[in-house]
Amino acid sequence: MTGRRRWTTDEILDTAAELLRTSDAESFSVRKLAAALGTDSSSLYRHFRNKTELLRAVVDRVVLAAMEGYHPEGNWEQRITGLALRLREAFAEQPQLATVWGRYASSGTGSRLLMEELLQALRISGLPDEEIPMRYHRLVVLLAALISADGGIGATAPEEYEQGMELFRVAVLGADPERFPALSHFARDIRPLGADRGAAFEEILAAQLSYLATQIP
Structure with a gap:
């Protein structure tokens, strides 16, 4: 019977992403996801403890897709700009998930790859190590805000x-x-x-990176 089928984690995330293409995080629920899969909510909780954990996993796959095939090129500013544009492009294909990323972020492999590359880029910039965590945080807040706003408009x-x-x-x-x-x-x-939006995104990001350059001893 369909209700007894064992769904894989990837199949669950595929269906969740599809549901989120036409709805937002507020209206999305584990119950709706279970109904779309033809199963009950309890079977999904074997994979994810709650809705937030599920949303983070869906978003992380978008970030992971953005990082696939990525090879750092250029100086630290070019590397960060390249990453930002890859992220923007990845979320443009699934704009509903952009706002989810801005709210819930993620903690999976995709997120760790992004964090590693941003930190590496900031480290080669010449910023003192003690400054980098704070500068990294400011940069990610800006990227999340820009991409979330972009996704909100794109999903209209x-x-x-x-x-x-x-x-x-x-x-x-x-x-x-x-x-x-x-x-x-x-x-x-x-x-x-x-x-x-594209020009505004790049101009705001460039202004932030120019400011960061002034903070390098």
Whole structure:
């Protein structure tokens, strides 16, 4: 019987990732996952202790995929930039999981590979060892925020995106110039959050790395 089948960890994670393509972490549940697999929740708890552990495992596979075939090239700034762009590309294919990564992070093999490479890159930068953990943390917070924001926009359905664009135009172009003089002045040049995301991502990251360079003795 289907309900008695023993699902492998990879099969469970495949199904969970598929469910998360069309829903978010809040609406996702182990019960829904079990129903999709045609089994009961208790069988899944043999693999994962709770929902959070399951979500972290799903996200870690995305990070692991981003790290596959990676070979560090260039100086420390180029290595970090290359990693960031690989992560962004990996999560762009599964944007719903980008917000999950920003909230839950992960602790599996993919995460450890990413941590190792970021720490290695910071270490060759010339930063003192005692500075590196704090600088690493700031960098990861920035990457998680940028990729989560990117994923949140990327996961928006086309009709929802168009509705948001219309609301944006009404809010900006229709702003009262007496109450919002600066907004009215720049109204025709202000772009919505979803516009030019790639350039914004790279520019913000470059600014952070430039700042880090100033901290090197």
